[in-house]
Amino acid sequence: MTNYLIKGAKPYGGEAADIFLKDGRIASIGEHLRVPGADVIDAAGLVALPGLVDLHTHLREPGREDAETVETGSRAAALGGFTAVHAMANTDPVADTAGVVEQVWRLGQQAGLVDVVPVGAVTVGLKGERLAELGAMADSAARVRVFSDDGMCVSDPALMRRALEYVKAFDGVVAQHAEEPRLTVGAQMHEGDRSARLGLAGWPAAAEEAIIARDVLLAGHVGARLHVCHVSTAGSVELLRWAKARGVQVTAEVTPHHLLLTDACAEGYDPVFKVNPPLRTAEDVAALRAGLADGTIDAVATDHAPHAVEDKESEWAAARPGMLGLEQALSVVVETMVETGLLDWAGVADRMSVRPAVIGRLTEQGRPLAPGEPANLLLLDPSTRATVDPAALASRSRNSPYAGRELPGRVVATFLRGVPTVLDGKAQK
Amino acid sequence: MKRHLLEAADLDRADATLVLDTAAQIDAALAGREVKKLPTLRGRTVVNLFFEDSTRTRISFELAAKRLSADVINFSAKGSSVSKGESLKDTALTLEAMGSDAIVVRHHASGAPHRLASWVKGSVVNAGDGTHEHPTQALLDAYTIRQRLGRLEGVRVALVGDVLHSRVARSNVGLLHTLGAEVTVVAPPTLVPVGVGSWPVEVSYDLDAVLPKADVVMMLRVQAERMTASFFPSAREYSRRYGLDARRMATLPDDAIVMHPGPMNRGMEIAAEVADSVRSTIVEQVGNGVSVRMAVLYLLLGGRSE
Amino acid sequence: MASSTQPARIPGGTDAPKPGTPAAGGVLLSAGDVGRVVDRMAHQLIERAATTDPGAADGGLSALVLVGIPTRGAPLARRLAARIEAFSGTRVDVGTVDITLYRDDLRRRGVRALEPTLLPDAGIDDRLVVLVDDVLYSGRSVRAALDALRDLGRPKAVQLAVLVDRGHRELPIRADFVGKNVPTSRIQQVRVHLTEIDGTDEVLVTEGDGLGTGARSGATRGSEGEAE
Numbered sequence A: 001m002t003n004y005l006i007k008g009a010k011p012y013g014g015e016a017a018d019i020f021l022k023d024g025r026i027a028s029i030g031e032h033l034r035v036p037g038a039d040v041i042d043a044a045g046l047v048a049l050p051g052l053v054d055l056h057t058h059l060r061e062p063g064r065e066d067a068e069t070v071e072t073g074s075r076a077a078a079l080g081g082f083t084a085v086h087a088m089a090n091t092d093p094v095a096d097t098a099g100v101v102e103q104v105w106r107l108g109q110q111a112g113l114v115d116v117v118p119v120g121a122v123t124v125g126l127k128g129e130r131l132a133e134l135g136a137m138a139d140s141a142a143r144v145r146v147f148s149d150d151g152m153c154v155s156d157p158a159l160m161r162r163a164l165e166y167v168k169a170f171d172g173v174v175a176q177h178a179e180e181p182r183l184t185v186g187a188q189m190h191e192g193d194r195s196a197r198l199g200l201a202g203w204p205a206a207a208e209e210a211i212i213a214r215d216v217l218l219a220g221h222v223g224a225r226l227h228v229c230h231v232s233t234a235g236s237v238e239l240l241r242w243a244k245a246r247g248v249q250v251t252a253e254v255t256p257h258h259l260l261l262t263d264a265c266a267e268g269y270d271p272v273f274k275v276n277p278p279l280r281t282a283e284d285v286a287a288l289r290a291g292l293a294d295g296t297i298d299a300v301a302t303d304h305a306p307h308a309v310e311d312k313e314s315e316w317a318a319a320r321p322g323m324l325g326l327e328q329a330l331s332v333v334v335e336t337m338v339e340t341g342l343l344d345w346a347g348v349a350d351r352m353s354v355r356p357a358v359i360g361r362l363t364e365q366g367r368p369l370a371p372g373e374p375a376n377l378l379l380l381d382p383s384t385r386a387t388v389d390p391a392a393l394a395s396r397s398r399n400s401p402y403a404g405r406e407l408p409g410r411v412v413a414t415f416l417r418g419v420p421t422v423l424d425g426k427a428q429k
Numbered sequence B: 001m002k003r004h005l006l007e008a009a010d011l012d013r014a015d016a017t018l019v020l021d022t023a024a025q026i027d028a029a030l031a032g033r034e035v036k037k038l039p040t041l042r043g044r045t046v047v048n049l050f051f052e053d054s055t056r057t058r059i060s061f062e063l064a065a066k067r068l069s070a071d072v073i074n075f076s077a078k079g080s081s082v083s084k085g086e087s088l089k090d091t092a093l094t095l096e097a098m099g100s101d102a103i104v105v106r107h108h109a110s111g112a113p114h115r116l117a118s119w120v121k122g123s124v125v126n127a128g129d130g131t132h133e134h135p136t137q138a139l140l141d142a143y144t145i146r147q148r149l150g151r152l153e154g155v156r157v158a159l160v161g162d163v164l165h166s167r168v169a170r171s172n173v174g175l176l177h178t179l180g181a182e183v184t185v186v187a188p189p190t191l192v193p194v195g196v197g198s199w200p201v202e203v204s205y206d207l208d209a210v211l212p213k214a215d216v217v218m219m220l221r222v223q224a225e226r227m228t229a230s231f232f233p234s235a236r237e238y239s240r241r242y243g244l245d246a247r248r249m250a251t252l253p254d255d256a257i258v259m260h261p262g263p264m265n266r267g268m269e270i271a272a273e274v275a276d277s278v279r280s281t282i283v284e285q286v287g288n289g290v291s292v293r294m295a296v297l298y299l300l301l302g303g304r305s306e
Numbered sequence C: 001m002a003s004s005t006q007p008a009r010i011p012g013g014t015d016a017p018k019p020g021t022p023a024a025g026g027v028l029l030s031a032g033d034v035g036r037v038v039d040r041m042a043h044q045l046i047e048r049a050a051t052t053d054p055g056a057a058d059g060g061l062s063a064l065v066l067v068g069i070p071t072r073g074a075p076l077a078r079r080l081a082a083r084i085e086a087f088s089g090t091r092v093d094v095g096t097v098d099i100t101l102y103r104d105d106l107r108r109r110g111v112r113a114l115e116p117t118l119l120p121d122a123g124i125d126d127r128l129v130v131l132v133d134d135v136l137y138s139g140r141s142v143r144a145a146l147d148a149l150r151d152l153g154r155p156k157a158v159q160l161a162v163l164v165d166r167g168h169r170e171l172p173i174r175a176d177f178v179g180k181n182v183p184t185s186r187i188q189q190v191r192v193h194l195t196e197i198d199g200t201d202e203v204l205v206t207e208g209d210g211l212g213t214g215a216r217s218g219a220t221r222g223s224e225g226e227a228e
C-alpha cells in the first residue's frame, strides 16, 4: 500500500502542517515531516478537512440506473470530498429488506470510492402501512442504522411512534421526510407570493412544520432518536430549537440548495429547480443558515437526486422533484457559510463530517484529523472559483441547479482510508 | 412587443394599448365587409397546439389566423403521439421542423408555454396554461370594457369567483392593473391564493359590499369539483353568497357591465337572467376575441424576419 | 383630352423636372409651394373628373372619392377635397385606406400601429377612386392599396395622385396626378411634412442613412412615402 505525505496543508484551515498517511491511518501530523519512500503531495494553501459524510443521497440503483448508479454516484461523492454517503431507500425495488440493502452495500464496496451506507425503508414499499423488517436490515452486512421512507412522509402518527420506539433496540434513528401529505396534494412549489402569481399549487411551510412538531413530541415521549431530513423553513428551525432545549433527541439536516437558492428560481418554470421540499423564501434561507451556524441544524446533507433528462426537460408539473448536490455541496457551504463568516473550517468539518457520522453511528467516519485516526480526509483549494458545467459532472444525470453559477472552492484530493479516490481534482477510478 | 405572449406581464402599457388599438382598427376595417380576409400573414404557419379541450378558444385562434391568411394546423394532443409519451419538447421541435412560425398552446400545466418558448425559435402564444394565465382572454376583456365604457383608466373591476384556480383572473389582474383599472377580487377566502397580498388588488369576501362601486363585474367559472375538496360547502351556499342574480345586479351602478369568460354555469355563479341582460357582454366578448387575437398574431408575427 | 395613362402636367414652373439630383438637405418645396401644388392638383382633378364622366351635371365630382393612404396621404386627400370644393362649389367624398395589413414586406420592415380605414357612406362601388399619397417611390404602397380596395368594393376606375414622384419604381405603376417630379438617388430620402401631422408644410431631400432603400426600418419617420 502506497503511503502519502501531504506537505503544507492547513488542517481545519489553521497552521500549515505535513500529514503522513500510512496503512490507511493518519500516522503523524507535524512540521517538516520527512518520510522516505512516501508519495509526496504538495498541498500548500489547501485546507485539510475530515472526509465528508452525507446523510442523504439518492443513488438510484437498483431501478433507475439510467439516472445514476452506485458507481457513478460514488464517483460524484468522492469528487465532492465525501468518504461516506447514506444511500436512500426509495429505489426499485425499495430497500426494505436485508437483501436489497446488502446488494447496495456490496455495490458500494465494489465501486470502492466512498463508503456506501444503505438507509433502510421504515415501511414496506414506502407505503406507510406497516413496518419493514428493520431489525433484519440492522443485523445485515449493511449494518443499517438510519431508516427513512424519504420521498414519502411516515404520516400515520401511530406508525411513526412505533418506528421511533422499535429502532431503539439497535440504536437506530428514523429520518423523517416531514411533509403532511394532505396539505401538499398536487403541490409544486413553496406556497407564497410567487406560487400565487405563477399559478403553481403551493407547498405550505406548515405542512413541514406540523410533522416536525408532532414528531419531536413523539420522540420526546418515547425517548427515541429522531432525525429530520432537509429542513427548509424558518418555522422548522424554531421548532427544532425548542425541542432541543427540552432535551428531545432530535437532529436535523439542511441541504446545500436550501442554503443558497430561493423560490425565485421557479420563475421561468425550469424544473431543474423543482425539489421537495421546495425552495423557500430569502427569510427561510437566512434562518436555515443561522440554524446551521448555531448548531440547531446538525448537518448539511445533499439530498443528491439525479434524474434522467426526460424527467426534467418537461413542463414543471410533469417533472420529478430533486437536484444534484454531491459535487457542489462543499462549494455551496463555503459560499453560504464560510465566506459569510457564519462557520469556520472546524464548523464545516463538524456539520459535514463529524455530526452526520455520529447520527449515522459510523465509527470510522467523521473522525478528527489526528494521529491514529482513519485516513479519511479531503484537501480543498478555497481560493479558486469556477463556473458549474453540468456536462462536466461525474453524475450520470445533469440536473444541477448550479449550472452556470460561479462557486468557490475546489476539492483537489480525497482519501478513503489512506487511498486517494481523487487527486488533482480527478477521480482515481 | 416581445417575441412571445406568455403572460400579461409581457405587455407594458404601450404594448397592451397597441394590441387594443390594433384590434379596434382591424374591427373597423373589417366591419360590414363581405371579404373578411386580409393577406397579412400569407405564407406563415400558425399551429394550434391544444393539450386540453377548448373548442371555443381554438376556433377563435383559428379564425383569427385564417382571417390574416396564415396557414393553420390544429394539433390536438389527445390521441396523438403526445398522449403516448412523446415529450412536450419533442413535440415542439417537430412542429418547428415542419415550419411553424407561431405556436398557440393550451396546456394543463402552468408554465408549459414558457418551456415551449425556451425551445423554439418562433413565437409562442399562451392560450391558457394550467392555473397560471390566459393573456388573450384578458386582452379581449380589456377590449370589451374599453368598447363599452370608453376607457380603462380608473375603471373599477370586481373579479368574482375561483381566483385561486383561475388563469383568467391572473391575466386580468395583471393586464387591468397595467392599463390603470382598479381591481377588487371577491371570493370565499378558500378560493383566494395565499400570497394575494402581493397582487395589485383589493380583496373582499363580501360581494354585496363591492357591487355598488363596480363599473365592471367579471364572473369567473366555478367548477363543481371544488365543492368536494371543501373549498365551499355546497353549490347552493356558493351561489347564495357569490352568485350574481337579478337582485344583486340591480345594485350595480347604471352603466356597469357584467362579463364572463365562458363557459358559464348558469344558476351557479351567474343567473340566466343576468347572463342574458343588456349589461351582459358575454356575446361581444366572443366576437372581440377574434379581433384581439388577430391583433396579437399580427403584432407577434408581422415583423419577424428570423 | 389627356389620356389617363399620361401623368398630368401641372402648368407652371415648380413641376419642371430638374436635371440631376437635388442637393442634400435642400428644401424641395416650401410651405407656399406645397399650397400652390395642391391647388394645381385640385384643378387637375376637377378637369379629369369632367372628362371621365362628360355628361354629369356636377362635372363628375359626385362620382369622385379621394382615398388617402395614411399617414400623410390622408390629410393630403382632405386638403385636395377642400380645394376642389372651394374651386367648384361641389363637396367631394373623402376616405382613407390603411395598407399596413396588405404590405408584402412585413417580414423586412416589422409591424407598426394600424391607421383607420374609413370610407364614405356611399362606398366606392362604381365610383372614381383617386388614391392619394405623399410620395411615390417603389410603387409597393400603391399595390397594397389596390389590394385593399379590391376587398372593399368595386370602383369604376382607380387613379393615383401623389405630391412627389421620386422615381425608382419597382412595379409597373405610375401616377395620374403628380405634384412634383423629383429625380433622386436611392440613398436620398424625401421627407414630406404636413401641418396636420408635422406642424409645418415642406418637402425636404436629405442624404440617406446609407442603408439603401430595402433595409431601412420603418422607424425612419417624416414621410410615409419614404418607408414605402
Ligand SMILES: [Zn+2]
Residues within 6 Å of the ligand: A150, A151, A152, A177, A229, A230, A276, A277
Ligand atoms: Zn425527502
